[in-house]
Amino acid sequence: MAKFSGTRNLTAFAAILTVGTALSFGIGAALAADEVTEDQILRALTPTKKPLTRGLSVGGSAEPAANPAEAKLVTSVRGRTTRSLSRTEREEIAAIVQDKPKIDLEITFDYNSADISAKSIPSVQALGRALSNAELKGSTFVVAGHTDAAGGEEYNQSLSERRADSIKKYLVDKYGINGSDLVTVGYGKSKLKDPAQPLAEANRRVQVVNMETKVTAQK
Structure with missing residues (x-):
């Protein structure tokens, strides 16, 4: 038994x-x-109006853009520190990116922190591989940081800037991407992804936008 x-x-x-x-x-x-894949990011950030072409410019000058004003703004913010951008410049960038190839990767951060959450590391790695691809390498990208609505405006602005910088540092350190090709900007809590739930995790994110401007010739 x-x-x-x-x-x-x-x-x-x-x-x-x-x-x-x-x-x-x-x-x-x-x-x-x-988890977002490298291919998904690559397809989202590749311009649909015309195929990406190799830069033919000489001496490091930017290729002509469809809109000269846009090209001028992109040139003026390349290589700048995140905190050096004025409110006007941030809003000008926000207006331009509306019609650009972009992807919201839902890169989240630890609460009240600029540390990339463990669950978002694979997405950041996929981003690094995509931006290293020959199809995108050399383009200028906006990396925009956002927070949720908790806390004051000034604090959240600073936090969003640090989050954008955190992504940039990871991409530069781990994938050797040219730092000047990554224009980091912070929007604090001014552009919530989910306004109905202002404290939702989805609001603590980074959006990546291809400005469709290449500065150096690709070989």
Whole structure:
């Protein structure tokens, strides 16, 4: 009788182990499905109006853009520190990016911090690989940081700038991307992704926009 009981317990344990394993694989699949891929980023940031062409400019001058005013603004903010941008410049950038190839990667951060959350590291890595691709390399990108609505305006502005800088540092350090090709800007809590839930995690994010301006010739 004791032997039968032991066998039954062993069978029950095996069943529990099997279910647990199945659940683990299910969770892994769900997480993988939520992660953005390099190809998705590449397609989102590649201009649709015309194919990307190799820069033919000489001496490091920018290729002509469809709108000279846009090209002038991009040139003026390249290489600038995030905090050096004026409110007017930030709003001018926000207006321009409306019609540019962009992607909201839902890169989230730890609460009240500029530290990239562990779950968002794969997305940042995918971004690094995409921006290193020959199709995008050399283009100028806006990396815009955002916060949720908690806290004061001045504090959130500073936090959003630090978050944009955090992404830029990761891309420069880990993928060797030219820092001048990444224009970092902070918008604080002024442009919530989910206004209905101002404290939602989705608001603590970074948006990446291709400004469609290449500065150096690609070989």
